[in-house]
Amino acid sequence: MSILIDAKSRIMVQGITGRRGRFHSERMLNNNSPLVGGTSPGKGGDWAFNGRIPVFDTVKDCVDATNADVSVLFVPPHATVDCILEAIEAGIKTIISVTGSVPVQDMMQVKSALRKSDSVLIGPNSPGILVPEIANAGIFPDHIVGAGDVALVSRSGTLSYEVLDILNEAGIGVSVAIGIGDDPIIGMDFKFFLELLESDPHTEQIVLVGGPGGESELVAANYIMESITKPVVAYVVGENLKASIMGSVFSRNSNFFLNSVERKTNAFIEAGALLAKNIEDIPCLLRR
Amino acid sequence: MKLHEYQAKSLFRQAGIPVPASMLATNAVQVKRIASEIGYPVVLKAQILEQGRGKAGGVRLIQHEHEAEQIANEIFKLEINHQTVQSILIEKAFTFNKEYYLGIFSDLDLGSPVLRLSEAGGATCLEKDSFLNARMAERQIDIDQGLHRYQVRQLLTNGDVDPSLWKQFGSIALKLYDIYRSNDATLAEINSLVVTQQNQLYALDAKINIDSLSLFRHESFLDSIDPTYYGWLEHQARKYGVTYHQFTGELGCIVNGMGLAYLTYDQIISMNSIPAAIIDIHGGSTVSSMTSSLELLFQNDSIRAVLINIYGGMTNCEEIAEGILSVTAKARHKKPIFLRLKGTNDISAIETLSGLKQLQIFDSTHELVKAAVDYLKDS
Structure with missing residues (x-):
């Protein structure tokens, strides 16, 4: 048990098939982090890491199937606002944006959405x-x-x-x-x-x-x-x-x-x- | 990233914010020709990104044609904080009754745009006290809702602005907000916004800063980055996706992340030295950002040693090692490299670097900086 993340957490990765997303998702698996799924639009239905982790088109699909409650973002800066808003709408409780250098006005839109939701955003540019x-x-x-x-x-x-x-x-x-x-x-x-x-x-x-x-x-x-x-x-x-x-x-x-x-x-x-x-x-x- | 006044005014003009007639010139003969076309009196305004151009004599009123060339030449000779004047904006001179300040800026802590109106405008407003003493009104804007006229009116009704001007204020504020939004500005301000004798508002000056993180969707601004202000090396580095901070010493540094940049800088300074450069290759950097950064430092003759301080989270240390190997294999100048490489895949990365003679490896930032600074002092 700890704050925000514990052994019962169900972690998903947005951008799980990208270069960084794949690399760090595999590390999470290897260190026994509770990774349950990921998204990569257009690749829904695929399985990653030798069939261990299901891939979905949307965050909502992933949440419906896996009950994910934490999402880690490995997406390009220009796509970050879109992915955070998608995670908020899908009801993800803890959103972690590893991606950094997100444009200021994009983040203003995110802040506005956060004020109206219960989601918690850590980052952008967070480890x-x-x-x-x-x-x-x-x-x-x-x-x-x-x-x-x-x-x-x-x-x-x-x-x-x-x-x-x-x-x-x-x-x-x-x-x-x-x-x-x-x-x-x-x-x-x-x-x-x-x-x-x-x-x-x-x-x-x-x-x-x-x-x-x-x-x-x-x-x-x-x-x-x-x-x-x-x-x-x-x-x-x-x-x-x-x-x-x-x-x-x-x-x-x-x-x-x-x-x-x-x-x-x-x-x-x-x-x-x-x-x-x-x-x-x-x-x-x-x-x- | 700051835009020049003439660039900002061109955005104002496109948006329909009233600005005086103006044209840009790059030499004194041109200045005279344009001034005659616009009609005297005119104001010559040095296009320079450093602050304090007015005090330095970079803004001059010209009444008669015979003064134009000489005053233009004086402005072209100005140097403000090592910056020279490349161009002059020639603008129709105005008489006006009152000056205001109107601006929109990004409040990073609030995470919102803020509209600000002050009844002190013009150069005096840069002197903090008079600005703060003047009546000033601010309002946070919800970016989802945008700016609306009633919000501007609320600011105006609390002040001394004549009601006959409210409608113009509202239109200008809304247009300014459109400019702020559509260009990803972090600042869009009119200082000063003046009232003419015909009771018309005009933007005498224009200042726009663009969010440098948004430049991927504003490629036209990339071409208008002024390297004389932002630095040629900084400019080159930006193309490689890294950030170059230039200093005056002999130690070239590469780090990943601003935190590590500050820490490395702090420790170099506390050991009574100064870096030559700190290049931030950012998190998740690749082989190519490492090779370009190292090449930039190797090509610089004033740099005698290179310090690399990487703690890889997103950054894969193996890619850093690969970058070091590819540059040292072909570099003619064998500058010593002081390296601290830890984090993701560090053990295998360090293995690939064994046998590289110009390289010394350290375990902590402190040991790393000490060794590099000592080397420069001893040799």
Whole structure:
């Protein structure tokens, strides 16, 4: 048991016959994640992976036949809005968009649809959810970390691997690892996951990994102060962006506001979280 | 991605937003000829994407023909933050009574467009205080519903805008929203929107930023990306599907994902060094994005060493290794490569790289960055 994904979850993959979808679905099968089906329009009726997994034309067909309640998307960016809206309409509870770089106005349409539904969207540009020994709904590298009682919630995918690797080296396991997504507009924010983790019996401590740009970390810090009783270790990457005018190079290529890192680290300190100055410091700030 | 004023105004004109008569020129002789056609007085406006062109002297009023060439030449000589002026927009000069600001922007945290109206417009509005002190009204727009006239009216009735202008405001706001939507803009603003003596609204300036993630469906904008502003290397990298961040040091870096880019950058800076470049090959990158990125760094003579920091989730480490092997096999310059390669299929990937003499492999970002920075300091 964990938040959002557990042994009873029924995972499907949208784009199961594409290059990435096939590769990572096979990994999910090999690590015993509860994968039950997938979609690939035009290939409905086929079976993938030596007849182990049925392929459907639509998400609705897949849900009707398999009772899938989690969908992981491996589709091109231009098709993402279409696939998320299809999953919402088919009643998928947890939608994970591994696909990233989704156009901003497409995501605005998705946000509008999410407000009117009960579905939860993780991502875009998310590595998914990893519950060690139970399920890897997404693209987390295999065997990266063992089971434990620390939850990781990270904005960046690659930094979530980096942190899991560091935790693993220190002999610390996790209850769940979640990449909330690193696109300009994402579905659920840090606060949403903190709320779930606070009441998750398998989580004793929380590691939050943020970055420059946006307000999500500030909202999270405020929420930690008001409502989170479990210990939180926070790390925000990008501290040197302010120290150097070279930071402006990043800002020209992306929509990030560079002064935001210091504001965020200060907010976490004020909220009573333990701030990791360096990413390597995270394990020694966790209670043993 | 920012559009030039003349590009934005052309979209305004097509949509029916009133703009002054204007034409573009690329040399002073042309400026003079066009100014005579339009009729004096005219305003010359440097077409430059850097902010602060007004303060730098990039916007000049010309009353008489005899000034035109000289002032145009002065503008062409301007340099704002290393950017030079490639073209000048010649525009019919206006007298006006009042300036407003009208804009639509993408609020990423809300996940919605926001319409903003301010009673302070023009250059002064860029000075934050006067902008914030002025009456300003905002309204979130539901993208499913679109923008409607009553929503614009609600903003207007809370302010001091004369009711005789409400209808024009409404039309312009709706047209601006159409431009914002149909071009995948992240910003579409009129600053300033002026009221002429005939009580007509005109867009004196136009600013449109396009969502760079949407360019696959707006191919015409790809041709209008200004490489003098966005950088030639950045421009080239974009064609390979990777993102190039240029700096001034000697260490060329390749990473997958922005988080790892920031972490690598943070650690290089904290070791008192500066990268030459950080190329983000993004998640799920292929052999070709790796080879193109590595070639870009190898071709650059100011780069003395290459750092590759990959933690593959979606990215298959075997494809990264294949990319490294194919470039090092044919590269004439044997720059040292410092590599950290972990994640999906890392063990077999590292095996294929054994025996590559210019390569050193590390286990963590910290060890990797330290070794590369030490190498540059010692040699």
